[in-house]
Amino acid sequence: MTPILLGRIQTRIYVSLVVGGLWTLIITPFLLIDPPGPQGLTLAAGLDDMLDRSGLVETYKLTFAALLITTIFGCLVWEPLYHGVMQFRWEKDWPALFNLLQVFPEALTTFLLLHVSWLNPLPDLDFDKSQFVPVPAYLFLFFSTWIVTWLFANGPMKIFFIRWRFNGGRLV
Amino acid sequence: MTDHNSTISIDSSVLSTSVPDPTGASEAGDLTPELIATDVWSDETVTQAGIPVYDVPLVSVGGGIGSFIMADFLRVAGMAPGQMRILTNLDVPWQTYEYLTKVSQIPRGERLRSDSQSMPDNAWGFPSYAFREAWNDKTIAPVWNVCTEPILNDYWTPKAGQVFESMEREAARIGYWEMISKGQVRMVRRRYGGGYFTILTPPQGTTSTKRVAFRSTYVHLAVGYPGVAFLPDLQAYRTKYQDSVRVVNSYEPHEHVYEELRRRPGLVLIRGNGIVASRVLQRLIDDRDRYGLQTQILHLFRTYRTESFGPSIFERRKARNGWIYQGFNWPKSSWGGGNKFKFEKLEGEARAAYYKRLAGTTTPGRKDWIEQLNRGRSEGWYRTYIGTVDSVEPGSAGTVVTRVVSKDGSVLEVPAHFIVDATGLEANIREHRLFADLLDHSGAGLNPLGRLDVERHFEIRGVANQPGTMYAMGTMTLGGYFAGVDTFLGLQYAALRVADDLARRGFVNKIGPLRSTSQWWKWARHKELPR
Numbered sequence: 001m002t003p004i005l006l007g008r009i010q011t012r013i014y015v016s017l018v019v020g021g022l023w024t025l026i027i028t029p030f031l032l033i034d035p036p037g038p039q040g041l042t043l044a045a046g047l048d049d050m051l052d053r054s055g056l057v058e059t060y061k062l063t064f065a066a067l068l069i070t071t072i073f074g075c076l077v078w079e080p081l082y083h084g085v086m087q088f089r090w091e092k093d094w095p096a097l098f099n100l101l102q103v104f105p106e107a108l109t110t111f112l113l114l115h116v117s118w119l120n121p122l123p124d125l126d127f128d129k130s131q132f133v134p135v136p137a138y139l140f141l142f143f144s145t146w147i148v149t150w151l152f153a154n155g156p157m158k159i160f161f162i163r164w165r166f167n168g169g170r171l172v
Numbered sequence: 173m174t175d176h177n178s179t180i181s182i183d184s185s186v187l188s189t190s191v192p193d194p195t196g197a198s199e200a201g202d203l204t205p206e207l208i209a210t211d212v213w214s215d216e217t218v219t220q221a222g223i224p225v226y227d228v229p230l231v232s233v234g235g236g237i238g239s240f241i242m243a244d245f246l247r248v249a250g251m252a253p254g255q256m257r258i259l260t261n262l263d264v265p266w267q268t269y270e271y272l273t274k275v276s277q278i279p280r281g282e283r284l285r286s287d288s289q290s291m292p293d294n295a296w297g298f299p300s301y302a303f304r305e306a307w308n309d310k311t312i313a314p315v316w317n318v319c320t321e322p323i324l325n326d327y328w329t330p331k332a333g334q335v336f337e338s339m340e341r342e343a344a345r346i347g348y349w350e351m352i353s354k355g356q357v358r359m360v361r362r363r364y365g366g367g368y369f370t371i372l373t374p375p376q377g378t379t380s381t382k383r384v385a386f387r388s389t390y391v392h393l394a395v396g397y398p399g400v401a402f403l404p405d406l407q408a409y410r411t412k413y414q415d416s417v418r419v420v421n422s423y424e425p426h427e428h429v430y431e432e433l434r435r436r437p438g439l440v441l442i443r444g445n446g447i448v449a450s451r452v453l454q455r456l457i458d459d460r461d462r463y464g465l466q467t468q469i470l471h472l473f474r475t476y477r478t479e480s481f482g483p484s485i486f487e488r489r490k491a492r493n494g495w496i497y498q499g500f501n502w503p504k505s506s507w508g509g510g511n512k513f514k515f516e517k518l519e520g521e522a523r524a525a526y527y528k529r530l531a532g533t534t535t536p537g538r539k540d541w542i543e544q545l546n547r548g549r550s551e552g553w554y555r556t557y558i559g560t561v562d563s564v565e566p567g568s569a570g571t572v573v574t575r576v577v578s579k580d581g582s583v584l585e586v587p588a589h590f591i592v593d594a595t596g597l598e599a600n601i602r603e604h605r606l607f608a609d610l611l612d613h614s615g616a617g618l619n620p621l622g623r624l625d626v627e628r629h630f631e632i633r634g635v636a637n638q639p640g641t642m643y644a645m646g647t648m649t650l651g652g653y654f655a656g657v658d659t660f661l662g663l664q665y666a667a668l669r670v671a672d673d674l675a676r677r678g679f680v681n682k683i684g685p686l687r688s689t690s691q692w693w694k695w696a697r698h699k700e701l702p703r
Contacts, residue, residue, distance in 0.1 A: 002509025090482070090489045091498075092505035097323050154319075158289075158298045159692045160685045165289070165297055166508040166665050 001154075002093045003086075007169025008079040011153060014171055016071040019152045020145050021064075027144060028063045029056060031137040044137075051123050061121040062114075062133070063141055069119060070110045070142075078106060096154050103146040111138060201381020203358070203371065211613045212637075214364040215387075223371070223385045228257045229679065230390040231370045233357045233606065235260020236268055238394025238646045238663050240339060240348065241292050245667040247346040247701050248295050248691045249680035257386055258351050259372050265292075265343070266336045268396055273332050276422045276594075277451040280333030285447050285500060285536055288318050288328050290661035292335065293342035295668075295683075296692050297661075301330035304338075326538050327499045335660075346701050358383065359609040360391050360642070367640035390679065392670065393632070393644040394663075398604035400424075401597035403443060409564040409572070418572050419564070422448045422594040429590045430459055437466035441574060441586060443561075444594035445473055445495055446533040450541050452594050453554075457544040460553070469554045470588055472576065476558040487529075490537065493545065494556055497537035503530060506655045507662065516628060516653045524620035527651065533595075557586060564591070601648055610635065614642075621651025628653045629669040641677070643670045 003011065029045035035055065039048050047055025082102070086094055111133065114120050120131040158165055201222040207213060218225055230246075232239040239258045246256060262268060270280075278284060289297035299307075302314035317328040343349060355374035363369050370386045400423040402410070410416050420426035422444075432438065433456070440456060442449055453469065460467050477491035490497045505511040511530065518526055535541075548554025559578040567573035571587040578584065601623055602608045610616040610624075615634035619625040625633045626649045632642045645666035647658035656662035668683075675682040683691070694701065 002505040002507065002512075004510055004513060087486050088488075090487065091503045092510040093503075095321065095323055096318070097320050100319070155298050155300075155303075158296045160689050162296055162683055162688045163668065166512070166668070168505075168509050168513060 004168035011169040230256045231388040232392040234394035240265035245671040253347040293338040362637040391642040399599035438589035440590045441470045441588035449594035498534035619651035
């Protein structure tokens with residue numbers, strides 16, 4: 001792809017929220033989570049209530065928080081950074097492979113940001129004021145969402161937006 | 173730039189049934205001196221000349237890949253096939269393209285220098301040629317390649333044959349063949365009351381008059397290259413010694429060179445360091461490997477770069493062994509990224525300067541080519557020379573001697589049995605009669621690079637004749653607000669802009685997300701569009 005900064009931001013918002021949102025909605029109940037307490041490894045759909053709230057609803061809050069953090073932090077920090085790095089390339093392009101590899105630093109930053117208490121939507125579950133983020137479920141969610149959105153942006157996106165590829169990734 | 177003497181005609185008269193232009197005044201329905209001299213024609217003067225007039229809203233002149241892509245976008249935008257007439261002397265839209273790629277050593281089975289998503293038969297760019305090849309051949313390799321290019325792999329590019337075959341399929345789907353009228357277009361003139369007359373000379377015997385006229389609101393010009401120019405010193409040699417056997421241009425048929433080199437060992441000198449030079453070298457070395465030949469390859473460079481260069485850290489281009497490496501003929505962002513937006517903003521001299529900044533003869537850095545030349549260098553049968561050419565003269569034992577002046581002023585005589593000019597210089601716009609007429613009679617002008625001046629949406633400046641509008645795309649518009657005009661993707665971009673402008677004028681529907689999606693679904697199922 002050959003994005004411009006505004007195109008990066010618009011594409012990220014669209015693809016994360018629409019495609020990533022749909023995927024998160026579908027996949028969240030099937031995440032395997034080991035919640036604090038005695039329940040053990042369980043599908044999110046079958047989680048016990050947490051402090052009188054539905055376990056599944058709380059998981060949804062967490063997965064969508066991850067999606068929103070990735071979108072917003074990406075727009076504010078990562079995309080301008082990638083845009084800057086791209087200027088060192090003669091072609092001013094951003095190969096699909098780079099886009100795919102972004103998953104590693106971004107999975108890390110979102111994971112860390114989920115430990116900031118005001119960014120994490122869960123009630124204080126584990127009583128020592130650190131926030132609960134189930135690592136294997138998080139990794140599966142993040143990587144699968146990334147691959148789904150990456151595939152979409154590198155292919156079917158163009159079916160719906162015929163001018164997108166000429167517009168540096170801008171939708172409007 | 174260049175003149176007629178240094179130009180090889182790739183006029184399609186050499187490609188298909190020729191259209192003779194007999195002199196003699198008294199033929200029925202011919203141009204009259206009055207018409208030729210008049211800039212704006214009335215309906216009466218045309219009918220008085222006995223030229224039959226056909227009405228159609230849109231005429232496209234050319235009938236090559238540009239006209240094809242334009243027709244494809246407009247059909248997707250809801251145009252009926254009867255609304256557009258394509259005037260051409262080509263049998264199929266890829267005829268000239270296939271001719272040029274074939275003689276310059278890209279037959280159907282070889283790969284073009286074109287991105288996987290630049291597809292004349294598919295307005296969307298999805299699924300790309302790589303996916304389609306993967307699907308047909310039941311292999312994942314092309315998909316892996318496009319996912320990792322250009323970092324782990326060279327750019328994946330389609331085989332010429334895949335492009336032509338897919339266009340043939342799409343032509344049938346959109347009813348392309350019904351939209352064609354054969355013949356040679358002589359001129360387009362403005363009409364009193366709006367719109368244009370396009371004068372066509374049909375093949376002899378197919379019509380009762382010598383010329384026919386198409387009266388249209390819109391005209392679309394996509395005629396491609398008027399010709400390929402020769403290096404001046406080689407042209408001087410060819411004219412002086414009447415020898416077009418030993419000195420050839422890579423864009424003219426030159427199979428005899430490879431055949432002769434198979435019969436007896438020989439020296440061949442290559443001029444140029446672009447994609448065509450790469451292809452000619454590959455052919456020579458492939459033949460060498462395949463038939464165990466002793467061909468000695470000499471390669472003359474004007475400038476020889478050995479390392480990356482550029483005015484700043486942000487504009488470093490990769491160069492090795494005399495070549496400048498670049499995937500496509502412009503930096504990739506010229507079609508839809510930073511460089512495209514930059515070109516769009518620049519005017520006049522500033523635009524010309526930016527063209528110059530990004531231009532340069534380049535070739536893709538393909539692994540197989542690099543391997544072949546490394547082998548040639550180490551085994552001594554590929555040698556490079558650097559300098560400018562002083563003269564080209566016949567030598568002894570059937571050779572042609574090139575006198576090369578190097579930077580320090582010393583002169584070197586390089587004899588060779590064949591010289592291949594792979595520089596691919598382009599001919600002057602005035603050499604195309606249609607454009608010359610447009611400049612002289614219709615108010616068209618030239619852009620900062622000396623080609624046809626067009627707007628950002630490819631409307632030709634100065635020729636509007638309300639409500640009539642004329643558009644042009646392809647190589648003749650180089651120097652405008654979009655650089656990659658003579659590429660598949662560039663033609664698609666131009667066609668989209670023209671289609672959008674025609675939608676604004678109410679001629680077709682705008683291709684919004686819904687139409688785009690439903691039309692793609694039709695394309696995917698190969699569903700014929702309504703006639």
